[in-house]
Amino acid sequence: MDFSFTDEQSMLRDSVASYLADHYDFDTRRASINSADGWRPAVWKAFAEDLGILGASFSEDHGGLGGGATEVMVVMEEFGKALVVEPYLGTVVIGGGFLKHGAPAGAADLIGKIIEGKATFAFAYAEPQGRYNLSDLKTTATRKGAGYVLNGMKSVVVGAPWASHLIVTARTGGGQREAQGVSVFVVDKSTAGLITRDYPTVDGRRASEVTFENVSIPADALIGAEGAALPLVEQVVDEAIAATCAESLGVLRRLHEGTLSYTKERKQFGVPIASFQVLQHRMVDMFIQLEQSISMTYMAHIKLGESAAERAKGVSAAKVQIGRACRFVGQNAIQLHGGMGMTDEMAIGHFFKRATMIEGEFGSVDHHLRRYEALSLDKAA
């Protein structure tokens, strides 16, 4: 099998890495996440105009550069290395994914705005009662006149404070957890009745609790088929999971490298602590977790193009590996840094916090184990 990257993909990686090295060092990031806005629109503008990465994964027909999931993977891994908080996943992968696959009336226009850096998206899907079940929805969209009216509430919508638009899942029919009756809408965040309570997250992002109180939206806000959009949601979420796995590779690499270099420098009992065999073996196990995660991330990206069942199985398997690796590598990176690892001052803790949040994003290890079992083992029995 050929796992090499094209010249264009390598250039993309280099240009993102060099931009982040110049503009996204740890202290600059810290100042930005602690600022009132919590992100840097100027960086977003540079992503669009100087680096052109917001269009890298869109087709040329849409005004993009003609790439796809591999380009997203390259960008996300570099973002993981610098702990980028700007809403690339929500906007390009999720917003862009729904617009590409669901192709609603205004898709071309909105994709154009994404590529120019003028539209940002957040994905409002989780509800307080639903945990990781994508079809557990109490939020409703009721037909009224020429459009719909939204009512309900969404939990921890990451990136919502920075978004111009939300992608919202809601019920147009069916019971609370039924597959049938799930619909998706694109909603301008300034629509009347859409109320947000914004807050920071433990890994330096911003999120909102979003409440819909009789929010009127036009009929062409619908993405995909009314009441039959769950397969579309699963597809886009699988793509988002694959991208998050790629991000985790950047995070895991930093955790691992940082631990190697720290333990080579840190001396106790007159010798570098890296000379203690028990720590060497720990770092070897961290390395094995990292390598297995790289393999599973590549596998998941390959499966994105296959049937829905194959795709889901591959992505869930990857997420199980990545969830476990994030925990093992993250915890041991802190442990091997000793007391220094516990300080806010050192970058290592910030990578650990991001790794911890990735564990639960779009489903925990348990959730994806269960999904994998249902897709593969149950069938074989």
Next chain:
Amino acid sequence: MKSPGISVRPIITLEGGHEVNDVFLDNVKVPVENRIYHENQGWTCAKSLLLHERSGIAGVARSKRGLERLRQMARSELADDTGPLLADPFFKRKVAELEIDLTALEYTELRTLAGESAGKGPGPESSILKIKGTEIQQRLTELTLEAAGHYGAPYLRNAPHNLGAVGPDDAHGVAGAYFNVRKTSIYGGSNEIQRNIIAKVVLGL
């Protein structure tokens, strides 16, 4: 702490709290009567006290309370398929395993205490209490964070109170607790050092 030459610099820990400091001692004059134990034997004295610190860090009673809180939370939190999280086979298995581990620790501690009341120890076995006790505390915060689901993410340490709550009460601060408790396998003699002690002193390796 008011003596001239002592300066204190706060250290913020990774979850955002402040419970530790750098303490600098710059030519601080200390009267002889303030010396604890014999001159040049401070470490011997400290080591024996640290044995008690280690049994203290085990925190069996605290973990029992933590486990009860976790059960409570897992009764009200819902799993993916509607039932309470505590009825979820994956989750309840992990809670049961943790409880069994904690029971083992409790009885190991009771054996140590029985030895102490018979005039022995605490000996180097207190390292076992430290290792297992801290692993259990860390596992508890892992499961609590898992139980919180999406509501593990909000960081509300500096949020104004008048804005009202985000998510269920028992999910508050669970990620911070998870991050903070990583310290327990580092301080009080790291768990690697405790294993070195058992290897050397108990097993004679």
